[in-house]
Amino acid sequence: MTIASLPRSVVALGFVSLLMDLSSEMIHSLLPLFLVTILGASPVAIGIIEGIAEATAAMVKIFSGTLSDRFQRRKPLILLGYGLAAVSKPLFPLANSVETVLTARFLDRIGKGIRGAPRDALIADVTPETQRGAAYGLRQAMDTMGAFLGPLTAALLMATTDDNFHLVFWVASLPALLAVAFILFAVTEPPRSTQTHPSRTPITLAAARELPLRFWSILALAAILALARFSEAFLLLRAENLGLAATWTPLVLIAMNLVYAVSAYPFGKGFDSGQRRALLLWGIGFLIVADLLLALADHFWFVYVGAMFWGLHMGATQGLLSAWVAENAPHHLRGTAFGLFNLISGVALLGASTLAGGLWSGIGPKATFLSGAAFATIAAIGLIASRAWQNR
Secondary structure, eight states, X not given: OOGGGSOHXXXXXXXXXXXXXXXXXXXXXXXXXXXXIISOOOHHHHHHHHHHHHHHHHHHHHHXXXXXXXXXXXXXXXXXXXXXXXXXXXXXXXXXXXXHHHHHHHHHHHHHHHHHHHHHHHHHHHSOGGGHHHHHHHHHHHHHHHHHHHHHHHXXXXXXXXXXXXHHHHHTHHHHHHHHHHHHHHOOOOOOOSSOOTTOOSSSHHHHHHSOHHHHHHHHHHHHHHHHSOOTHHHXXXXXXXXXXXXXTHHHHHHXXXXXXXXXHHHHHHHHTTOHHHHHHHHHHHHHHHHHHHHHOSSHHHHHHHHHHHHHHHHHHHHXXXXXXXXXXXXGGHHHHXXXXXXXXXXXXXXXXXXXXXXXXXXXXXXXXXXXXXXXXXXXXHHHHOGXXXXX
């Protein structure tokens, strides 16, 4: 099976993700240092900002996913979400306070929340079941290629403009606009299903009962993994903590996202071939190694190695979990299922990022990453012990 055999809309959504992540990561790879060095924010404030931003996205996803199920239309919500993210980008170079950055992140993540569940549901709608692992792996790989190119572009611009944060943030607005154009002209959705449920609102107890035990097991595992994998802003702070200059801190995300991009599609194909539980265990193991390396690092070069293991973890788990959600959700509740999945993950990430910032400020960086390794170990034990995951 080749990439060319995947549906056109899946490939188009991959390019949309690449462009938007290029835009976002140009900003996010510099944002922690911008907050600390220019606006005087603390690690606790950064943890709260990142946690609120991601939790906001997760909470919005449940409603957008439900609406896409209700009306059986995914593209309008996808367009609205990416459009709102594009409009929010100019707020970053205009920011002169922590509150303005929080507002910009809040609006950007609302856009992410609106688009996420409908987009993931649309991929399942247009992709044959035997190709879904590859489809989610491809979208994740292209998304991550943008996340690789974003910090690289940011680092080059910082190096050639004497660390001009504001100029980099302005340039980052351009690929976001291109992403919106791709949605308008290259993404299509299948005809509405004849098996409609016009009288049902999916957020009901009855709808929840239609989702199988394995789906809820996936949610529980995703929540624990989110507690273990707090905001990547702390990778950048760790590099700065160990003496890496601000100009070169985006290289940490470049290393992470390069590994993530290269590994996501092969791991997705592994899902389609049935190597599911083993892949997930490997992915959790990569996160444990990453956290331990970052906790024990005494030179910023160790941060690069830890970031690469972090990328392997993301490549082995994110597309796989999305494909698993699609496989275990009824068609008419698919958007709702992805919304629930992202809601639970996002709320856990809010707690994880807030805890990470508190541990960093109160005890030190080592405690932040050791706590991540502990949660990842709990997730691995739960995966091994749970009957719902046996023989998969």
